[in-house]
Amino acid sequence: MNDEKKELTPKDRMAIPRQKMPEQAPERRRSNYEEVPHGFSEETAILEAQRCLKCKKPKCVEGCPVNIDIPGFISLIEEGKFAEAAWKLKEQNSLPAVTGRVCPQETQCECLCVVGKKGGPVSIGRLERFAADYERVHKKTKLPSKAPATGKKVAVIGSGPAGLTVAGDLIKLGHDVTIFEALHEPGGVLMYGIPEFRLPKEIVLSEIDFLKKQGVKLIEDYVIGKADSVDSLLEHGFDAVFIGTGAGLPMFMKIPGENLIGVYSANEYLTRANLMKTYQFPKYGTAPIRSKHVVVVGGGNVAMDSVRSAVRSGAKGTIVYRRSREEMPARDEEIHHAEEEGVDFQLLTNPTRIIGDEKGRVKTIECLRMELGEPDDSGRRRPVPVKGSEFLIECDTVIPALGNKPNPLISQTTPDLKMSKWGTIDADETTMETSKKGVFAGGDIVSGAATVILAMGQGKIAANSIHKYLMGEELKPVQESDPESA
Amino acid sequence: MSGIKLKIDGKEVEAQAGDTILDAAKNAGIDIPTLCAHPSLEPYGACRLCIVKVEGMRGYPTSCTTPVADGMNVNTTNEDIIQLRRNILKLLLSGHTSPCVVCLHKDLCEKYRPTPTKAGRTTRCGTCSNREDCSLKGYSDEYEIKDLEVPVIYNNIPVERDDPFMDRDYSLCILCGRCVRICKKLHDGKGAIDFIGRGKDARIGTVFGKDHTDTNCQFCGACVDICPTGALTDRYAKWLGTPDEVVRTTCMLCPEGCLIDLKVKNGQVIGAQATDLTVDARVCAIGRFVLPQLFENPSRLRKHMIRVVDGDRKVSYEETVEHAAEKLKSFSGEAFAMIAHPSTTREDIYLMRKFTKEAMKSDNFCVVKIDKATTLVDDTIVNGIESGKIKAAFTTGDYLGKELLDKLEVLIVADMFPSKATEQADAVFAAGALAETSGTFITKAGEAREINVCAKLPDDIYPDWKIISDVAAKMGASGVAVKSSEEITKELPESQVAKSVNEGSPIEDLALLPRIYRGHKFEDIVCALKALVIKEEPVEEETRETGEEKRFKILEKQELVPDTHMLKVYAPAVAENCKPGQFVIAMVNEFSERIPYTVADWDKDEGTVTINVLEAGRSSREVALLKEGDHLAHFAGPLGKEIDVKKYGTVVLGGGCYGVGGIYPLAKELKKAGNRVICVIEAASHYLLYWEKKLKDACDELVITTKDGSRDIKGGVQEGVEMLVGRGEKIDQSFIIGCTFMMMLVCEETKKHSIPTLTAMNPLMLDGTGMCGACRVTMGEEVKFACVDGPFLDGLQIDWKELMQRHSAFRSEEIESLPQEHSKHKHLCRTI
Known part of the structure; x- marks a missing residue:
């Protein structure tokens, strides 16, 4: 990089156009599992970083669930100190390469960006991804400094985004951290749920490897709630427990024909492909779901992941969603990518039954057209069926992607843990403390089906509380505006 | 030759001297059962099934060895003969694995289980791949064998599967x-x-x-x-x-x-x-x-591809034709070459030559020569590419080395399999060939033989001639385009006799086996061949040592009875918390499926968990091949809900197959809880019974049932329950573990007597921790997840037919995933 620095005025900065991230062409990417956006080059990253005004009171940080020092890491990129930028990120965020890809920045940091008021906001997510990728690819990872050992042991249940965040934060504070993972690979939804083309598995594994290098112990194939209980962890030397077991039990539509062969929950559909690597069948033994036409029911990110995976397997993909495009909970970018890849959107449409052939395999799905009526509790306009509008879609696979109920394994075996009526764990939003002493929880097991970054945010709060709890401090609500206070 | 006249079953029959009675009967349309006899073999007289009665002859001669004589009077079907044949069949069946032949539930079983279980060793018709074609089973049905009445012997010879194919x-x-x-x-x-x-x-x-x-x-x-x-x-x-x-x-x-x-x-x-x-x-x-x-090879090309700026793109056939034509357009004349493989129909070769000449105005066409496992391209073409004179090529396979490929400006490939050529090509056609096309082929002896279309090509994939023809048409060379392969046949010049390329024949000498097709070595496509043509020495597979830990090490392994393997696995955390009725999920290696197995026993002090695995597909085969001292890659549990251990009164535990082991912990705990425990176990035959003593010691009474009646009660668990009810036993609760079909039958019986019945559901599973929902079963009005709500659910309310149907979801994939390599040479095949 150039040593000579020319001072950029805010005006100069505002004049730089928002840098584009190169993407794979839709025709090409619909037949491979590679990532869609390629990431910034060093040059474009610096240009993009120069657009940041380095606000004194940065609005963007307020939008970040994990309080990343956004202007700080962007300044380092601007100076060409890419690895340092990554280290800066990791002070607050254990998984920058992940969040740089899957965070909904458009509704968090970037929507608050001052630059965004004129032209596009600074591409914070893409810069985050760039710095994290640079550090990994150039093998510049640096173990963060670790506080002296406290002698306190923490059990983290589940190695998804919440659990990994808790582990990452607590290990730096000098605690002895063990993660228990029920599946045969760590990463939770990052491994089994989010497809390779959105989040390469190599990245997740390298982030986990980084935690292990810092001393986090990871035990796979260990089902807490079954092979051990929360109580027994506390009895056997763990001073605190964090529950981050995520979502479980997929929801179905409760319409006729849902147990036909060819109806798979989005969880099953994605797990087969991602965790069990069925795209490499028969080298990998798990059977792939081979389809000609996949109908995905739902409008969230998981629905988009499913339908885009279907397209990549060579099938035709259709989304059936009962409201309109505006109400879709999926990230705009995901919907846009799906559209580009040729997914057919049947909006304001609701399935009424699935019809099978004589062998019990899906043949068609019957749907009903809807129109939007009065707003419901969620503030979104309630879809109302249009009488007599039934029609059939021929297909061989139906994927309900309607969300999940929380995993019951822990609640079944931890009687004194207070649960909500939805089966989620009741935890104090400001401390992530549960009704059980020394037990904290976060992620989808608390909030129902939400996002990776929300889980990480809760993990962050929980780690903070656990630290205070272990050190005998008062568990005051975390000061949101001042992350350094801990 | 004069005809010999004889009478068979009252019918006047004429035969030739030297014919056997069997021949004469067959010619006269009279059916005599045979096993050892075969039209392609000399008479042998070993099985004796073809016995007949000949007037004036002592005893019952075998018709396959007895020559006809003038005036003979033969009876093939009298009562004595039928009875004797029945006895012969019973004796044959006694040494063959035939419990299904005499099973009471045969018809229902074949209805609900239309395909046999993919077992390692065949222990009965239900696990026999030859069930549809078996002569012995056919005759047993025909002669209505209902009971064997002779001791049943299982020879227990290990399956030989170390050889290829x-x-x-x-x-x-x-x-x-x-x-x-x-x-x-x-x-x-x-x-x-x-x-x-x-x-x-x-x-x-x-x-x-x-x-x-x-x-x-x-x-x-x-x-x-x-x-x-x-x-x-x-x-x-x-x-x-x-x-x-x-x-x-x-x-x-x-x-x-x-x-x-x-x-x-x-x-x-x-x-x-x-x-x-x-x-x-x-x-x-x-x-x-x-x-x-x-x-149907997994490595086969199934999509057409064209190269665009940022890499490959899978596209439709039409787009590929267009792209290929566009690319070739500017290379007409000597700048173009076409290369084909000799294992191609005469029609296709003719059309390719014509394409080269008329569409491309070039003389550079060659059919490669094969020398053992090497493909030789004509020198003129090699030189042409090297010197840069030839700039574009259309090939039907992987014939050019990397250096030559790099020199080409344009490369079009039509092939069945991927290669470095398809990786570099501007357009790749996934082609149909061999039995997917039609035409003629000139043999070494100079005979023109027909090639017939046997296999249906997938939509959008076409045979070579169609590809060539369409590219030609797109380039405006309408003279080359044809509508069918037959159209080319008509155009063909008089065939010239091809000269023999190699001496000797591969039929008599493995060293002369063809090795290569379109530049692909057969052993790279069909890995089982490696043992035959490469003869690499088997290498001991590395045993994974997890260092300080012996987590998931197999401390004991035994094939209890054919196909049922007992594994004692070191898994202290699972053992410590295991309760009766639970299961584990195991993976042999990182490529394996996650498969649930019922826990058959555990030992907290040793830290071990015992599972009994039925070999019935790829994953259980992997388990079966493990040895003591090996490690399982993954082993998670205990999963599912345990049973409610309390005092019920009289409890019946029904177990079949792996369930015989599965009920053992239930028996122990329920007895401890003060119940009168009766175990009813079933096996197809006595040689499939195991853990008798163990079970007997754990319960108050052990009832044994076998499908062939070779031990105790003939039938299955439901017949055992029937017997217990019949003798006045009041059963307060039953727990059943076994295959879906078995549990369904038992529930039919217990329902009759209103016996509360909990069955251990075994649907397809993926994660086993309540995340994927693959294991859902319908119980009454509700949908249950077997992994978290079960495995024990109310068997009297289960929709068994739906469950059995759901089991068949991945039937063809299950067959496809079975290993084709012979186990000794497994290491040669891992890369596929």
Whole structure:
């Protein structure tokens, strides 16, 4: 990089156009599992970083669930100190390469960006991804400094985004951290749920490897709630427990024909492909779901992941969603990518039954057209069926992607843990403390089906509380505006 | 020759001198049952099933060995003969694995389980790949054998599956000697197999029990094709079922051009066989075993691709044609070359030559020459590319080295398999060829033989001639375009006799087997071939040592009874918390499926968990092949809800198959809780019963049932329950563990007597921790997840038919994932 620095005025900065991230062409990417956006080059990253005004009171940080020092890491990129930028990120965020890809920045940091008021906001997510990728690819990872050992042991249940965040934060504070993972690979939804083309598995594994290098112990194939209980962890030397077991039990539509062969929950559909690597069948033994036409029911990110995976397997993909495009909970970018890849959107449409052939395999799905009526509790306009509008879609696979109920394994075996009526764990939003002493929880097991970054945010709060709890401090609500206070 | 006149079953029959009674009967349309006799073999008289009564002759001569004589009066069906044949069949069945033949539930079983279980060893018809074709089963049904009445013997000979292509389960062998005799007949008296041992130890085998690869076995497959039972099977084809049709075509894989019959089911080639079991009709190992595996091969190209700026793009056929035509347009004349493979129809070669000449105005066309495993391209073309004169090429395979490929500006490839050429090509056509096309082929002997379309090509994939024709049409060379292969045949000039390329024939010499097709070595496509052509030494697979830990180490392993493997696994956390009724999920290696197994026992002090695994597919096969001291890659549990251990009163525990082990912990705990525990176990036959003593010690009464009646009560658990109810037993609760079919039948019985019945559900599972929902079952009005709500659910409310249907969801994938390599040479195949 150039040593000579020319001072950029805010005006100069505002004049730089928002840098584009190169993407794979839709025709090409619909037949491979590679990532869609390629990431910034060093040059474009610096240009993009120069657009940041380095606000004194940065609005963007307020939008970040994990309080990343956004202007700080962007300044380092601007100076060409890419690895340092990554280290800066990791002070607050254990998984920058992940969040740089899957965070909904458009509704968090970037929507608050001052630059965004004129032209596009600074591409914070893409810069985050760039710095994290640079550090990994150039093998510049640096173990963060670790506080002296406290002698306190923490059990983290589940190695998804919440659990990994808790582990990452607590290990730096000098605690002895063990993660228990029920599946045969760590990463939770990052491994089994989010497809390779959105989040390469190599990245997740390298982030986990980084935690292990810092001393986090990871035990796979260990089902807490079954092979051990929360109580027994506390009895056997763990001073605190964090529950981050995520979502479980997929929801179905409760319409006729849902147990036909060819109806798979989005969880099953994605797990087969991602965790069990069925795209490499028969080298990998798990059977792939081979389809000609996949109908995905739902409008969230998981629905988009499913339908885009279907397209990549060579099938035709259709989304059936009962409201309109505006109400879709999926990230705009995901919907846009799906559209580009040729997914057919049947909006304001609701399935009424699935019809099978004589062998019990899906043949068609019957749907009903809807129109939007009065707003419901969620503030979104309630879809109302249009009488007599039934029609059939021929297909061989139906994927309900309607969300999940929380995993019951822990609640079944931890009687004194207070649960909500939805089966989620009741935890104090400001401390992530549960009704059980020394037990904290976060992620989808608390909030129902939400996002990776929300889980990480809760993990962050929980780690903070656990630290205070272990050190005998008062568990005051975390000061949101001042992350350094801990 | 004068006709001999005789009477068979009252019918006047004419025969030739030298004919046997069997021949005469057959010609007269009279059916006599035979097992050892075969039209391709000399009379043998071993099985004695073809006995008849001849007036004036003592006893019951075998019709296959008795010559006809003038005036003979033969009876083939009198009551005595029928009775004798029944006895012969019973004796044969007593040494064959035949409990299903006499099972009370045979009809229901075949209705609900239309395909056999893919077991390692065949222990009954329900686990026999040859169920549809078995002569012994056919005659047993015909002669209405309901009971064996003789001791049932299982020979317990280990399955031989170390050789390529064939599985040999001599426990099913009835010593008819067909295989030994056909092998001798086809291979000049020097068969690879013979009878070994005498009396009750007699069996078929190789000299000194060598591997077939170390004998003069030519892998012609005749023994497999002639075997009347399921003893000898084609490993690739065995579970694919019976063909809808058999189509005769010509194998083009070497200049021999042998006629061959391809077995076709649902438009897919599932196997091959020689057109006859004669010396002249023999085929080589490549034709018999490799050819049929090419079409549905996992490595096959299934999508057309064109190269665009940022990489490959899978596109439609039309787009590929357009792209290829566009690319080739500017290279007409000497800048273009076309290269083809000799294993191509005469029509296709003609059209490619014509394409080169008329569409491309070039003379650079060559059919590569094959020297063993090397492909040789004409020097003129090689030089042309090297010197830069040839800038564009259209090839039907991987013929050019990296350096030559790099020199080309444009490359179009039409092929069945990927290669470095398809990686670099500007357009790749996934092509149909061999049995997917039609035309003619000139054999080494100069005969023009027909190539017939046997297999249906997927939508959007076309044979070579169509690709060439369409590209030509797109380029405006309408003179080259044709509508069918037959149109080309009409255009063909008088054929010239091709000169023999190699001396000798691959049929007699494995060293001469064709090795390469379109630049792809066969052994890279069909890995089982490696043992035959490369003869690499087997390498001991690395055992994974997890260092300080012995987590998931197999401390004990035993095949309790055929196909049921007991594994004691070191997993202290699972053992510590295990409760009766729970299961574990295991993976043998990182490639494995996650498979649930019922826990059969555990020991907290030792830190071990015992599971009994039924070998019934790829994953359980992987488990079966493990040895003591090996490690499982993953082992998670205990999963599912335990049963409610309390005092019920009298409890019946029903177990079948792995469930016999599964009920053991239930018996122990329920007895401890003060119940009167009666265990009812079932097995197809006495040789499949295990843990009798263990169970007996754990409960108050053990009731044994066998499907063939070879031990105690004839039938299954439901007959056991029937007996208990019949003797006045008041049953307060029952728990049933076994296959879905068995549990369904038991529930029919317990429902009759209103016995509360909990059944251990075993649907397909993926994660086993309540995340994927694959394991959902309908119980009454509700949908339950077997992994978190079960495994024990109310059997009286389960929708069993739905559950059985759901089990078949991945049936074809389960067959496809079965390993084709022989286990000794597994390491050679891992990369595929």
